[in-house]
Amino acid sequence: MIATPTPAARFARRMDSLEVSTVREILKVTEMPDIISFAGGLPAPELFPTQEIAQAFYKVISEDGRLALQYSTTEGYALLRQRIAARMQTKGIRAAANHILITSGSQQGLDLVAKVLLDAGDKVIVERPTYLAAIQTFSVFEAQFITVASDDEGMDVDDVEHKLREHPDVKLIYLVANFQNPSGTTLSLPRRKRLIRLAERYGVRLLEDDPYGELRYRGAALPPLKALDESGLVIYLSTFSKTMAPGMRLGWMVAEPEIYQRLVIAKQATDLHTNTVAQRAADRYLAENPADQHIAKIRAVYGERCRVMLEALARYFPASVRWTKPEGGMFLWVELAPEVRTEEVLTEAIAEKIAFVPGAAFFANEKEHNFMRLNFSNQKPEKIEEGIKRLAQVIARHGAA
């Protein structure tokens, strides 16, 4: 007789497709002190404005503790929402405070959008490659991924049109338009305009995830898709994780009323509201410390690190290896010979005290194994130079070029 499994032995179907993120497991390895890690997606902690943030927390709690420590509204702290709306307006986004929903990091924005929009089996267009934690979140809601090609100008919009014609029921197009994670590429202005028109023609929502938009080191800023959006189809996500501090877990969304209202209901059922203390501290910090000044500092430091990594790649990597040339952000993307598996390269690299993220986790459907993601924001220039040199030796030895 075969025992019937009890209800307790059965997990939700969505758990079948989920596994512990590779990146997360790698981050554990890279906590070893003598490793040069290009693996994480961490901002440089030496740039955190710790004293200013410490002061901001102290002041909002000691002066307004009864409010700063109490439950508050799901939408978020009113003054912070106003401040963000004003910032969004400088980017050409026509947002008022009542379009801004404060989230527990922009990762939560992905969860809420998926909750509000996706039934099991609903189709989501993503790039090859795309942000791995977006793959995870959409998988939780049992999305069906439709992948589109991408190149040095970002998402291939011809391919988007082709896929929309084939699947007119696509529910959502997800992308990181600026300095994409993992590729570092940026969607060109003509493609932005065409993507908006396609979304309108097919009546499909666009989720614009913009954690890195403020981190541009070269070239001219491009308008966010949300700034080009006349029909309210774009939902925009951003975060203070890269321009203030990720440990505060503060992000925001910009959305039109019809969906905004539903996102609020979903957030209420998810975590009631975002940490009140951090919201008030962020607002206080920004009132006393102009954002642009700190962002300029981050741009200078990361821009230098990006340049050093690009130069080191040109100097040390075999000529047959290709990589992207980001104008901002925190990552670049390296393509090795088609037969190489970067999982194996990583094993050898770790023996040489170098870490990176193998690219496979960034593919929603068929995994491609000959890519690696390199982070340049979290290592000092001399370590970047040394690390790329050693990584080049591993690649040469591996015959991976």
Next chain:
Amino acid sequence: MIATPTPAARFARRMDSLEVSTVREILKVTEMPDIISFAGGLPAPELFPTQEIAQAFYKVISEDGRLALQYSTTEGYALLRQRIAARMQTKGIRAAANHILITSGSQQGLDLVAKVLLDAGDKVIVERPTYLAAIQTFSVFEAQFITVASDDEGMDVDDVEHKLREHPDVKLIYLVANFQNPSGTTLSLPRRKRLIRLAERYGVRLLEDDPYGELRYRGAALPPLKALDESGLVIYLSTFSKTMAPGMRLGWMVAEPEIYQRLVIAKQATDLHTNTVAQRAADRYLAENPADQHIAKIRAVYGERCRVMLEALARYFPASVRWTKPEGGMFLWVELAPEVRTEEVLTEAIAEKIAFVPGAAFFANEKEHNFMRLNFSNQKPEKIEEGIKRLAQVIARHGAA
């Protein structure tokens, strides 16, 4: 010709059953300054240890900012997890740090458990009445509710057995065993033991939500279900919202490895990890300020407010009205004559500057309309006395007794 709705016009099916919480809308009314509100579920802000918490935030950021402001692990801050595990052991729960997952408030615990366990249509047993935000969260995951009766000793375990026999595929039993929200009742020890045995017999998981367990004003403490759990079927949730400060959004779960691992994956896809700053500040605060001392203070103040409300009810309310006599927590539950609709009573009460939550929102299936939830933690004794007196007049005038 009928236009086909575009994909953008279609929200996820789960949104059909969700509406903005009544309580949330009521909280907006009760922000009027001259109202005596028994509506919210707010801790008394005058008891927040604001200076101590302000100091703790200041210290962890100024001393350890590079870690306190950085991304961290999904499981939570190691020292805080250890501290919580030690506290759990004093309640008879055999937990080590690796059973503790830090959540963004215990509301997030509900979201994560639902994510990991529930497919659309899965059956969840809840009490009549039950915590309304749990109804919301399980509705997001399209659960089918099976409701069981409850009385002064909490969940009716005979009815649970009856329902399990009828529905052996029940996936989860959800309950607040101590000082339930909304009823204020506590599950008796014999029922706790029997509920555990039933869960074992039917192989069904129990979700024990314990936000108020530390807030006992009378009677002897009872062991949590998790302390009686030999087979690992109980998932335990608690929070610092009532014993420290809700605005920090810090809760935790205790779960066995098989499900713990999946909860971590689900949390990673939901918000990466809980606010690092608040976790470290909470740990620092607790290292410097013994929890029991502050909890004793809260117990004294809330216990007095509970007593004052019970006395005022006995003095002013018509003899035909029934209410619960909580031994702890923040709420009690009033039953009016069957034909009364407390939504209508509320309208009249608000005109008299009194607010409460009509009971209907706490019923997962058929709504009952002749109940009200009264909160006693957020009003000073003289306001409680005055408010109950005025509410009694409204009830008498309404003929609601």
